[in-house]
Amino acid sequence: MDASAYHFLVDRMLGRLIAWLRIFGYDTKSALDMEPTPDEDTRLIDIAKAEGRILISRDRALIERAKKAGVQTVLVSSDDVREQLEKLMESYRLDIDPNMTRCTVCNATLREATEEDIEKLKNSEEVPEHLLNDKRTLWVCEKCGKAYWQGSHWRNILKTAEQVRNSQKPAK
Known part of the structure; x- marks a missing residue:
């Protein structure tokens, strides 16, 4: 399902x-x-209710209070992120194809870097110089300015996504 269909609120334990x-x-x-x-x-309950967010937590008491308040919830128990995603997918049909649309730091949207962004990044140490010179596609957060690219870590992201997809049970 399209990522715009679900909005989440996650507690600090996850x-x-x-x-x-x-x-x-x-x-x-x-x-x-x-x-x-x-x-x-x-x-958290108030925010989830007001914004139509699905509350995800490891705190059973919080989940029970949120359910009583009419909030959609998911209780996860595992410390493993793959198992947490699998648990979430038991209730919601998630599209787990990694993409460059949201900042992992602040949740704002990403946009493809412009030449002006590239020039600014050349003066920082955030992006390795060879990435700036080889014209690789970069993305920049609209809010915090963090830069993203599909580097060697991208293979691990794709592998994890594939593992979760392969373990997927149909959503209720």
């Missing part, structure tokens, strides 16, 4: 899952982006 959902193009808010407060669970 940092790696947040990045992976963003790699797959899903609008994923994170409790890690908020200041911790004593009423964080209530805030």
Whole structure:
């Protein structure tokens, strides 16, 4: 299913899952982006409800409260991100093809880098020089400016996506 169909809110215990959902193009808010407060669970429920987000957590009490408030939820128990994705896919038909559409850091949209962006990146140490010189496609976050490219890590991303796809059970 198109990544625009689902919007997620993930608690602070699932940092790696947040990045992976963003790699797959899903609008994923994170409790890690908020200041911790004593009423964080209530805030998460309120945000999920107001924005129509699916709340993902390892906290059973939070999930039960959210369900009672009418929020769609997924309770995950594994520490392994592949197993977390598999659990999520039991309830939702996710498209897990990695793409360059969302920043893994801030969740904003990415755009293909312009010549002006490339010139700015040449003055930083964020992107290896050979990537800037060989005209490889780069993407830049619209909000935080982080640069992305399909480097050697991309093979690992594709491999993980394939493993999750191969283990997929039909969504309910």
